[in-house]
Amino acid sequence: MCDTCGCPSPSDHDHDHHSHTSPKTVDVHTSLLAANDALAKLNREHFETMGAVAINLISSPGSGKTTLLEHTIEQLGGGIRIGVIEGDIETERDADRIRAKGVPVIQLTTGGACHLDAAMTHKGLHLLEKEPGGDAIDLLFIENVGNLVCPATFDLGEHKRVVLVSVPEGPDKPAKYPKAFTSSDVFLITKTDLLPYFDFPVPEARAEALHLNPKLTVMDFSSKTGAGFEAWLQYLRDLVKQAKER
Amino acid sequence: MHEISLVQAMLQQLSDLAVQNKATKVIKITMKIGLQSGVVADSFRFGFDVLSGNDDLVKGAELVIIETPAAFRCTQCDHTVTALARPDCCPKCQETFLIPEGGDELILQQVEME
Numbered sequence: 001m002c003d004t005c006g007c008p009s010p011s012d013h014d015h016d017h018h019s020h021t022s023p024k025t026v027d028v029h030t031s032l033l034a035a036n037d038a039l040a041k042l043n044r045e046h047f048e049t050m051g052a053v054a055i056n057l058i059s060s061p062g063s064g065k066t067t068l069l070e071h072t073i074e075q076l077g078g079g080i081r082i083g084v085i086e087g088d089i090e091t092e093r094d095a096d097r098i099r100a101k102g103v104p105v106i107q108l109t110t111g112g113a114c115h116l117d118a119a120m121t122h123k124g125l126h127l128l129e130k131e132p133g134g135d136a137i138d139l140l141f142i143e144n145v146g147n148l149v150c151p152a153t154f155d156l157g158e159h160k161r162v163v164l165v166s167v168p169e170g171p172d173k174p175a176k177y178p179k180a181f182t183s184s185d186v187f188l189i190t191k192t193d194l195l196p197y198f199d200f201p202v203p204e205a206r207a208e209a210l211h212l213n214p215k216l217t218v219m220d221f222s223s224k225t226g227a228g229f230e231a232w233l234q235y236l237r238d239l240v241k242q243a244k245e246r
Numbered sequence: 247m248h249e250i251s252l253v254q255a256m257l258q259q260l261s262d263l264a265v266q267n268k269a270t271k272v273i274k275i276t277m278k279i280g281l282q283s284g285v286v287a288d289s290f291r292f293g294f295d296v297l298s299g300n301d302d303l304v305k306g307a308e309l310v311i312i313e314t315p316a317a318f319r320c321t322q323c324d325h326t327v328t329a330l331a332r333p334d335c336c337p338k339c340q341e342t343f344l345i346p347e348g349g350d351e352l353i354l355q356q357v358e359m360e
Binding site for chain 2: 022
């Protein structure tokens with residue numbers, strides 16, 4: 001090996017070291033999320049061209065995202081056309097549950113990835129448009145992979161980000177997983193029918209979340225019993241109405 | 247482990263930079279990772295070690311991670327601490343509920359290549 005420059009030529013050689021490419025230092029200052037964010041912006045424009053409001057649902061596994069969607073589809077009414085992009089690591093199960101409610105849905109299986117990103121959402125959107133009714137949607141739900149950590153980093157192009165915490169999970173989630181709450185617009189406390197059996201002080205959980213992010217809209221309800229659910233439905237109706245007027 | 251996806255995004259940026267600068271080998275990469283970026287530096291390094299091994303451009307390159315601090319504002323007394331790790335409580339009034347501010351950078355800062 002050449003002792004001068006480390007090139008693989010023998011050390012007794014006599015070559016011109018100036019012919020080697022000299023190392024070059026480039027200042028970049030680019031976010032690793034730049035490509036995702038650019039694609040998210042395109043997705044947002046695409047949703048708006050369709051006339052749709054897009055909502056990204058984030059929570060731990062089992063907080064009730066799919067159940068929320070089932071009840072929302074059944075009860076929203078008002079001629080609002082709903083579409084759903086389901087994200088899971090494996091299986092079509094969630095999409096099957098939504099399909100049974102008669103709305104266009106496609107399932108994205110990430111094959112191991114713990115979150116959806118803007119590129120997957122873009123692919124999902126094009127697949128959804130090929131489903132019957134998938135090209136005429138007022139309200140698009142994107143159900144993220146069940147995970148309270150990783151999805152918070154990736155903008156999908158949604159208009160509103162909604163984070164769910166169910167009563168059995170406990171009230172300390174905002175303090176423990178702040179990014180999911182600081183990056184969201186709405187915080188839903190779900191499964192409130194279980195409040196008699198768990199120590200979940202709703203006012204404290206609300207206050208903690210609002211401390212972290214004063215702009216959060218906080219609602220608590222039970223999808224199962226319907227208690228408090230009307231506030232969520234009205235929030236969605238208002239969103240769709242605002243989108244139609246813009 | 248969304249860090250793997252982010253390492254893939256970095257490798258893509260490095261590949262584009264190499265083309266722009268007519269380089270064939272990356273020697274050193276400097277990343278800035280904020281405390282509140284949602285990225286664990288050790289997991290990012292692990293992802294880099296795994297993925298760079300199959301990438302001729304980046305194989306063997308040095309990865310420098312600069313962890314940048316976040317500010318933590320006390321919800322009781324408003325005192326703010328800037329730190330590289332979340333403090334257990336406010337040093338002034340011992341309140342445990344502190345609101346993180348800033349520190350969400352995830353920046354490819356500098357690349358040395360030839």
